[in-house]
Amino acid sequence: MRQPLRWASAFLALFSLLSALPRGHAQSDSDRQQAREAFIAASQAADEERWADALEGFERAYRLSGVPTALYNVAMVLRALGRHRDARDAFRRLLDGHPEYDAREQAQALLEEEAARVAVLELVGLDPQADYELRLDGRLVESERGRRRELETDAGRHTLVADREGYRTFTWEGAVRDGERRRIEVVMEQLQLEPERRPLRKSAAFWIVTGVVLAGAAALSGVLLHRRAQLEGETDNVLVIP
Amino acid sequence: MTHRLWTLSLLSMTACNQVAVLEGELVLPPRPAEVGEMWVSVQAMPSTTPLEDTWAGAALEPVALTDEPLPYRFSLETEHPDRDLHVKVRFCLNRGCDFLPADLSQSADPQAEVWFSLDHPFYLMKKDPEPTRWTAEIRTVPRCAPCSAGNCAEGRCNPERQECQLESGACVLETTPEGCEAVTDRERPTWRCEVDRCSIAGCIAGTPADYCDTLPDGTRVHLCEL
Numbered sequence: 001m002r003q004p005l006r007w008a009s010a011f012l013a014l015f016s017l018l019s020a021l022p023r024g025h026a027q028s029d030s031d032r033q034q035a036r037e038a039f040i041a042a043s044q045a046a047d048e049e050r051w052a053d054a055l056e057g058f059e060r061a062y063r064l065s066g067v068p069t070a071l072y073n074v075a076m077v078l079r080a081l082g083r084h085r086d087a088r089d090a091f092r093r094l095l096d097g098h099p100e101y102d103a104r105e106q107a108q109a110l111l112e113e114e115a116a117r118v119a120v121l122e123l124v125g126l127d128p129q130a131d132y133e134l135r136l137d138g139r140l141v142e143s144e145r146g147r148r149r150e151l152e153t154d155a156g157r158h159t160l161v162a163d164r165e166g167y168r169t170f171t172w173e174g175a176v177r178d179g180e181r182r183r184i185e186v187v188m189e190q191l192q193l194e195p196e197r198r199p200l201r202k203s204a205a206f207w208i209v210t211g212v213v214l215a216g217a218a219a220l221s222g223v224l225l226h227r228r229a230q231l232e233g234e235t236d237n238v239l240v241i242p
Numbered sequence: 243m244t245h246r247l248w249t250l251s252l253l254s255m256t257a258c259n260q261v262a263v264l265e266g267e268l269v270l271p272p273r274p275a276e277v278g279e280m281w282v283s284v285q286a287m288p289s290t291t292p293l294e295d296t297w298a299g300a301a302l303e304p305v306a307l308t309d310e311p312l313p314y315r316f317s318l319e320t321e322h323p324d325r326d327l328h329v330k331v332r333f334c335l336n337r338g339c340d341f342l343p344a345d346l347s348q349s350a351d352p353q354a355e356v357w358f359s360l361d362h363p364f365y366l367m368k369k370d371p372e373p374t375r376w377t378a379e380i381r382t383v384p385r386c387a388p389c390s391a392g393n394c395a396e397g398r399c400n401p402e403r404q405e406c407q408l409e410s411g412a413c414v415l416e417t418t419p420e421g422c423e424a425v426t427d428r429e430r431p432t433w434r435c436e437v438d439r440c441s442i443a444g445c446i447a448g449t450p451a452d453y454c455d456t457l458p459d460g461t462r463v464h465l466c467e468l
Contacts, residue, residue, distance in 0.1 A: 233263050233317025234373065239286055239302050241320035241327065 035064035289326035323364035374444035386413030
């Protein structure tokens with residue numbers, strides 16, 4: 001998604017805004033200078049579709065300056081990366097945090113567009129009274145007891161792992177599309193609780209088995225030694241007859 | 243997998259070494275007075291090997307005769323206990339008994355032999371309560387009967403060697419033990435002795451008259467065959 005005009009106009013807007021901002025917003029001239037440099041570098045990276053660099057630069061510029069255009073660009077980069085859930089949240093932060101932002105209508109439209117592209121994994125079959133540990137793509141997901149378990153994610157392949165004490169781990173792997181709502185039935189097998197074990201050496205079965213094995217070994221050794229004795233001559237003067 | 247290997251190991255230990263052993267003891271005669279040294283070589287082969295042949299190898303440790311009767315013990319092993327056994331006892335003037343002159347009649351080393359044919363001396367796993375054992379005594383070294391002035395009861399006296407000789411050229415043996423016979427078609431003095439299976443000790447404690455039993459049908463079987 002190339003939007004060079006957007007980055008350029010945003011740069012101009014940022015430059016003018018930074019100039020007009022009250023001194024208290026940006027902590028220092030140094031911060032303003034660093035924010036400006038970060039914004040310029042991020043815009044350049046976005047033009048070249050180096051989205052990771054662009055994201056980092058716009059986030060830094062927003063942290064240093066608080067300029068809503070920087071946050072807008074953060075959301076746009078996330079959108080370009082296909083991180084629709086994060087893009088939606090960024091637009092939401094923009095609208096909630098900057099009521100003065102002059103492109104609110106555009107931001108709102110993009111927010112709704114991104115929200116519609118967020119995929120949802122709906123977990124059913126979970127005990128509302130039980131605690132679960134849920135991991136989506138390896139990351140721990142907050143899951144409070146009693147709440148309906150819905151996990152937002154983006155399009156693509158995902159892995160969901162659910163753990164519950166006393167149950168076998170449940171794993172789901174699959175792909176979802178933009179805006180898809182996938183119902184996942186979580187069926188977990190309860191582990192069989194092993195009976196309390198007596199220490200092995202205190203077990204009668206242990207000693208019985210050990211005794212039988214030793215007796216068998218002794219008998220076998222005796223037989224083998226006996227057979228061996230049978231096979232050996234009494235003298236060292238031995239001749240093998242062909 | 244592990245227990246299979248263990249089982250195979252046990253099988254190899256128990257099944258692959260089916261060796262039968264015969265303990266032998268020969269009481270050898272005193273060294274003849276006329277020789278300074280005499281050695282004995284004992285050879286053994288399956289009965290499929292003719293006694294008349296010259297056997298290469300198959301010899302036990304040689305032993306030198308002494309002034310007294312000498313017990314000579316040995317052990318014979320085989321994986322073919324069903325075979326009968328031939329044993330040769332050769333008396334020689336050198337340790338290896340490897341001096342074999344072309345004309346024995348002209349040799350100072352007649353290399354007398356005693357042949358034994360043992361009937362079924364081996365039994366598998368038959369060592370309790372006693373090992374299978376064969377014992378024989380050779381009281382004298384076989385030798386030709388000396389003669390003087392034509393006093394040979396059979397044959398004739400060879401004046402050159404002063405020995406009684408048969409028409410075949412073989413000498414008349416001075417003595418022949420009971421149970422043996424003289425081999426008269428050989429130049430070297432030789433006895434041939436048959437050893438019945440019932441004289442092979444084994445499978446019973448003590449010293450019975452023999453080591454066979456008679457089945458109801460009159461068949462004689464060795465105690466190790468019961």
